[in-house]
Amino acid sequence: MTYLDAKTGEQLCEAFWNCLNKKAASWSGDLRVGVDLGTANIVTAVVDSQDRPVAGRIKKAEVVRDGIVVNSVEARDIVENMLTELQDELNAELKYGACAIPPGTGEGDFRATRYVAESAGLEILDVFEEPIAAARVLGxxxxxxxxxxxxxxxxxxxxxxxxxxxxxxxxxxxxxxxxxxxxxxxxxxxxxxxxxxxxxxxxxxxxxxxxxxxxxxxxxxxxxxxxxxxxxxxxxxxxxxxxxxxxxxxxxxxxxxxxxxxxxxxxxxxxxxxxxxx
Ligand SMILES: Nc1ncnc2c1ncn2[C@@H]1O[C@H](COP(=O)(O)OP(=O)(O)OP(=O)(O)O)[C@@H](O)[C@H]1O
Ligand SMILES: [Mg+2]
The missing domain is CATH 3.30.420.40 (ATPase, nucleotide binding domain)
Structure with missing residues (x-):
């Protein structure tokens, strides 16, 4: 993904906000999922082949501390449930995804984050550094x-x-x-x-x-x-x-x-x- 500009990024975030817990009216092509495991919240975002936000979930969870997954079973269950709900909602398969880690995360913690998303059923194509993912949206x-x-x-x-x-x-x-x-x-x-x-x-x-x-x-x-x-x-x-x-x-x-x-x-x-x- 190339860098967007702040206006486009804001519009996409608004569109994502509007389809959290309520799928978008239309979408097309292959879908891909972003999984963000945070200290306070787990968020999943689904976008389509035209980079339009399509659906998503946000849930409070205490499964990560200081960027480190401390409860991988609960984290996996939450992400798995989110994916099941989203697949039912969209009537489509969610196969590919990515996740992110705070910058400076060590190799072991990097693998733990990836493992949560994979064991929830996604094929993980990439693991990004969180600020890079954010910076791209906002240009x-x-x-x-x-x-x-x-x-x-x-x-x-x-x-x-x-x-x-x-x-x-x-x-x-x-x-x-x-x-x-x-x-x-x-x-x-x-x-x-x-x-x-x-x-x-x-x-x-x-x-x-x-x-x-x-x-x-x-x-x-x-x-x-x-x-x-x-x-x-x-x-x-x-x-x-x-x-x-x-x-x-x-x-x-x-x-x-x-x-x-x-x-x-x-x-x-x-x-x-x-x-x-x-
Ligand atoms: N409108 C708001 N005003 C103030 N605080 C808010 C608002 N919305 C959410 N928060 C706070 O933001 C925090 C959650 O933010 P976020 O989902 O970005 O964190 P996280 O990614 O789970 O955590 P971290 O990045 O530290 O691992 C919570 O402490 C919540 O109380
Ligand atoms: Mg965060």
């Missing part, structure tokens, strides 16, 4: 891609489509939720629900601001030796209202957050998956 061949997911903030500096620097630090969406839980004296799940209600986020901003500043400081520290002109935030936590502004203030660099930030990487994995004739 960011020369940017810093920062993935703020559930457990970690992953920083990748990309030059001419190659990762030249990468780092991963253990601050992510979970820490936002923990701070909210502590502040209101509620349990984690209640705090997560409160956080995800967009209308609550203005009120929660002062509570989570120190965590946002920590994330911004992490980004600033890692990109400081590079000439970065633009930062793109992906991953679910990037959507928290106000985070973009804090990262801009701390780094002094323009920040771009795609609307469906949580879907960029999974869609990028599916779109990047190719087999000779596709």
């Amino acid at each position: 960011m061949a020369d940017q810093a891609i920062v993935d703020i997911g559930g457990g970690t903030t992953g920083i990748s500096i990309i030059k001419s489509g190659e990762i030249v620097y990468t780092a991963d630090e253990p601050t992510g969406g979970v820490h936002f939720t923990l701070v909210i839980a502590g502040n209101f004296g509620i349990d984690f799940d209640e705090a997560e629900t409160m956080k995800l209600k967009i209308s609550n986020q203005n009120k929660l901003l002062p509570v989570v601001k120190p965590v946002m500043e920590k994330v911004a400081g992490i980004i600033d520290k890692h990109i400081s030796q590079y000439e970065v002109k633009k930062i793109c935030l992906v991953g679910g936590t990037s959507s928290f209202k106000g985070l973009k502004d804090i990262v801009e203030q701390v780094t002094g660099i323009p920040v771009y957050v795609p609307k469906r930030s949580i879907l960029v990487t999974p869609l990028g994995i599916a779109l990047s998956c190719r087999k000779g004739g596709f």
Whole structure:
């Protein structure tokens, strides 16, 4: 897959959002699947031969920690169930797919991720580095891609489509939720629900601001030796209202957050998956 541009990428993410749990009206040709195993969520994305998002699933799961699969049986079961549902929904076979790993993942962990997708029934054509998959969707061949997911903030500096620097630090969406839980004296799940209600986020901003500043400081520290002109935030936590502004203030660099930030990487994995004739 060549690099798209941000506008096309945003449109494709929106189309993917609209067909999550509800298949697209039309599709054609061979289908391929992207599997994203995250700390907070497992996401599968199905695209057709014309690179149109066709269907998908997202499910909360605690099967990965720090990029490492810690419960491969549960991960396999979830992906297998998703594939079964998607095949029934589309009335088509899902044979080929790809998955992704955080940059810097060792050989053993790389194999564990691949094994989950293969044992769920897919022939895996490729394993990508997550920020490369995201960068391709958004046309960011020369940017810093920062993935703020559930457990970690992953920083990748990309030059001419190659990762030249990468780092991963253990601050992510979970820490936002923990701070909210502590502040209101509620349990984690209640705090997560409160956080995800967009209308609550203005009120929660002062509570989570120190965590946002920590994330911004992490980004600033890692990109400081590079000439970065633009930062793109992906991953679910990037959507928290106000985070973009804090990262801009701390780094002094323009920040771009795609609307469906949580879907960029999974869609990028599916779109990047190719087999000779596709
Ligand atoms: N609109 C939103 N506002 C704030 N936080 C959000 C929003 N949507 C999702 N999140 C948070 O994003 C996190 C999940 O994001 P994502 O699916 O990108 O993570 P992941 O890929 O599973 O984790 P990781 O990349 O760290 O392994 C969760 O902590 C969730 O609470
Ligand atoms: Mg992720």
